[in-house]
Amino acid sequence: MKKSARALAALLVSGLALTACSSGGSGSGGSGSDAAAPAASALDQASGVTTVEFWHSMTGKNAEALTALVDAFNAAHRGKIEVKPVFQGSYDDLVAKYKASVQQKATPALVQVYDIGTRFMIDSGQTVPAQAFADRDGYPLDDLQPNIRNYYSVGGRLASMPFNSSVPLLYLNTDAFAEAGLDPAKPPATLAELGDLARKLTKKDGSGQTVRYGFGAAVYGWFVEELLAESGSLYCDADNGRTGKASKVAFDSAKGAEIVQWWADLVKGGYAANTGWQTTDAQAAFKAGTVAMHLESTGVLRGYTEAAKFTVGTAPFPRTAAGDQGGPVIGGASLWISGPGHSAAQQRAAWELEKFLTAPDQQAAWHTGTGYFPVNTKALDVAADQQWVAKYPQFKTAIDQMAATKPTPATAGCLLGVMPQARKGVETAVEQTVSGAKSAQQALADAAKELQPAIDAYNSAVG
Amino acid sequence: MPTAPPPAARPRRLGEHGLAWAFLLPSVVVLVLFVAYPLGRTLYLSAHANDLFGAPSRYVGWKHYADLLASAEFRDTLLTTALFVLFTVVPGVLGALALVLLLENRIRGVRLLRSAFALPFAFSVASASVVFSVFYNPASGVLNGLLSRLHLGPVGWLTDSRYALLSVAAATVWMNLGYNVLVLSAGIGSIPDEITEAARLDGASGLRLARSVTVPLLGPSLFFLVVVSTVNALQSFGQIHVLTRGGPDGATRTLVYSVYQKAFAYGSSDFGTASAQAVVLLVVVLACTALQFGVLERKVHYA
């Protein structure tokens, strides 16, 4: 397979002339916004079947839903385009494999990369921005959910096509609320309120053993990113890497310290369960009823309603304080079209698939099949989607929350080449604060300091 | 397929040289490709910076090593590695020794017990780690469940940075126990009965017999166990990956795990730093082995 891909790439070198993108894999592609997309005629003029190798990281029911969509696309383009989805392991695995493929000049035509790999993909110089195709075709991108579009845009230009997006929510055990004499219809809106309620919802038995914690979430850096965005704060400089290349992180601010300290204090006070880094452990604690309030993405909603023996409630992701003007950042992954080494016809075929996958009907099928947030706002008007939302009314919270969020640099989220390591650094800072080894301020400052060489090395490698 | 060499003396010598190389070739190819060459490449990578895609980009000399020396994180890693060795080797070997000595007593059910103590050997690192993840689980952990019945706890076995390394070490001791018991049992089985009988006739029994006769005669087995356990501890990976991923707050990040993180986790592809750490690992393993052979082995009495 690899050999044929390489042979194919060699055969198609002539097609390279059409792409202005720099090849050679040295990674000097800049923002890539100057790369041009081939014209629609390239696909019409191609003889035979144009194949598109599509690397993704979907497993389980997500993989089934994706395969169904790709099959439908292939059926509609029989004899012309054939998309071959190839599962490449976790998001991290996929990026590692992708890096190797760049070195071997055998990249896939289309690749799904997680949100925090966005800056790397731009810098790789291997891709053609979605905006270039949209501009060339006059294809409107206005139906894309504005905040999702915002995340994947640099300088106002869409770098990749969002596909699977998650939105964070505050999950509530409404039975626990009722038992504590609280109204789940009045969920906490700020961290202070959440802390107060966590104290009230924490339950001990006769011997002083805690049988239920008021709050609990995985030590997952994403949640800190969300809270910073809610407060309207930046996570890294250069407007979260939107107006230029970020050169240092900004999470070590007073706001960042306030958030981490709040979390650590709840744990240390015995009002929040510390279930560690493993998200499935935090999910298990919520499902088992040992945690009353909980942070997670929309993706787990259906699993919760099916597994939990109590009524699952949802509330907007909390703000850090009443006056906060920000909102949540979306998570998930987007689709990238490869330029260098791929024929104009392949690039066009990949773009056709992107348009197909993000059209209202397909996004409705995707949303209802997986629980991801639809990237196309029109998907929510599709009848099947509306039925699904009626069945899982808790999802409405996410829809409203996204609609209410204004796209700003803060809510766009930070683009940083070493974002996965930055997230890990914040997780370590949370652990240090929880254990009492450091104050939140100190822990975040240290995390930022330790990250700096990696940022510098990355930026100097990009050049 | 080579046939039987011809009987004539001269060409036979020649043929034998050829045959020798033909026989050695498969092993040589594999060892060169997957041990010798990569060792050289590790050194090469450790002296180079990486481009965006993990390929070596420019020569940086000793920079990665100098960075490691200056890094507090790496000093923590080395300390954690040393502690992990200490927490697994000492209780692992002493525990197995105690069990094997207790089993030397003539009481009912000894054979059954010996088999029982060997049972953990059936668990691979992965399966034992997965089982302990169920025990230590912060949400519905069996251990905290037991403690809560006694109105104690809960303990953050893996989530509290004070206990995480000890918890991982305890799981490691358990999973190695079966092997250690099997090795020491075999060792004790090969001690000639006459020696123990003679000692007993001299009035030695119980602890004294163990201290002055059995343990010294177990020397070779014990020495072997210490060396093997140390190298195993230095190379431990699976239990850390399954249980803690090196956390919390780096409390369980050993040298091997650090190599993994730099090279393969968080999309970092920092093969330069990872390779420098791999070289440190190589030196540490060699030094430990040399030290043990130099110091410990002298005290071993080979019967």
Next chain:
Amino acid sequence: MTATLTGPTAPAPARPARRRRPRPRTLLGRSLVHLLLLGAALTVLFPVYYVFAGAFMRPDEIASYPPALVPHSLTGRNFSGAVHAVPLARQYANSVLVAGAVTAAQLLTSVLAAYAFVFLPVRARRVVFGAFLATLMVPWEAVVVPNYLTLSGWGLGNTYFGLVLPFLASAFGTFLLRQSFRQFPAELRDAARIDGAGHWRFLWRILVPLSRPTLAALAVYVFLSAWNQYFWPLIITRTAEMQTLQIGLSTLRDSEMADPGLILAGVVLSLLPTLALVLFGQRFLVRGLTTGAVR
């Protein structure tokens, strides 16, 4: 290298039919020994017990807090659940295939190399053999990065070849068999030569059959090592279909649908072959294990 340590090369420990053991003299001593052994047995065996108990528990027994210690009613649903969550059957087959291939190949390459060192004229024998032994000192983790780069560079990531190639030969097996071959009686070798047996026939018809105990011990050792591998299969495979059982178990633990009962059911399934070995082949196993004792 301490060839003096116990190993299959050394004569197997002669076990008297009935070993005499000391018997604690006082009642106090006897009860103390009993107590200590009982306590140790409970501690060591509890995890084993709970793996089997938990594998048969319903989710509401094991996933609630505190989890039950004894299953109230046995359910087999965890087993079907585990097999459904992760392709354990396929991964089982992968593990058998990989460990089997590695064992067969290592035995073959080691037999050939050891034969060359003992019975054939190798130029600079000491240097070559020394180089073989030197590779034993290199911990696998120190070369894992370049090996990963090499094999993924060859496009062998996520393939069976990628899983087995680096382990097709080992200096350890060569060393062990060399020790064993050297002790082969010279008279037998000469007799075979007089009968007109060349190297090839001598090797396969006489030497290998007579070295069966050592080969079997080496086979057990190599198979178990390959079966238990974790680091290499973790990084070289990506899809569940190509992963080995050990990796499958840990993904089962990380999967969202897995409650503890499901995880433990997966562990039970994975344990069956090695458990059988420990329970029914212990003497055989000891030989295989102490094989490592010459390292």
